[in-house]
Amino acid sequence: MRTTINIDNDILNKASLLTGIKEKTQLVRLGLEALILRENSKRLAALGGSERDISSPARRR
Template sequence: MRTTLNIEDKLIDKASKLTGVKEKTSLVRLGLEALISRESSRRLAKLGGTEKRLRTIRRRRSGDRLHGSR
């Protein structure tokens, strides 16, 4: 779908420099994908649910298995 957008040159330039993406269409697509991802994460976090029957997950300490110690 073709759409005409009015976006400040400074904003496009900054996004291009930060991402290395030069094509404006790609910049807009990546920006929209990032926005969708961020907002989806926020909505999920807002649900704030818990699973009371979930078993505690055993966590490794920072040195375990990373450097061969056990």
């Protein structure tokens, strides 16, 4: 899918320097994937072991 977006050149340049990635499309894709992972982690952490009736899994020996 092709989309037109406005991104600050300073942000793109900094991301490119930090990652070594020169292609803008790849930088944006990886940035969005990182954002999704971070937000999913926040949601999982918010659950915070709230299942009171769960039993510990059996240990393997």
